[in-house]
Amino acid sequence: MPKVIHFEFPAENPERAAAFYDHVFKWKAQKYGDMEYWLLTTGNEDEEGIDGAIAPKKDMITDSVINTVSVLSLDDSIKKVREAGGELMTEKMEIPGIGHHIYCRDTEGNVFGILESIKDPKGGL
Template structure:
């Protein structure tokens, strides 16, 4: 069953946001190579087990908000399902070496993402 696999947090100040989330929730941040303004986030649930993964980067537009990504077997297949269910696909793109994503709107104008893991994405 598709579930939330990633949250993306836009920020105006990476260091301030890292400090806030690490002090508040104990989240760990890793700076991946080749992504100068982006950090991967590691979370744990209340039992200390691995939680939802995430990322944090500089805000792209003034209205950009936190987005949850649902892991799916195929972004193409689920993008069609979004549209057949009355939603909209705003953008689809590869994340080279990581996978494919699509940014979507549900029927209530809430933004969410689809994520397909694929190391061969180009």
């Protein structure tokens, strides 16, 4: 069964948000490549939970937190989203070294991501 493997927080100031989550939860932020995108490590790999990221609000598709679900086939999931009355928010995109990803909107207006990973889907992003 597909599981939530990643979350994204929108932030006016991602560096300030990273400092906030480090202070409150001791989550560690690391800038991802040349993008304005900070990966959040929320605990050790042997602990329960998922990791996430912080991105500038201006670059995100919504002002809300986005959860990403890992699937075995992105194309099958895209078909199911459409069949169920959902909407594709972006084109399918490649994330080098990670897999293929798309943002969708459900029938209630909630935005979520779907990822077909080239890595172990249980390991998160």
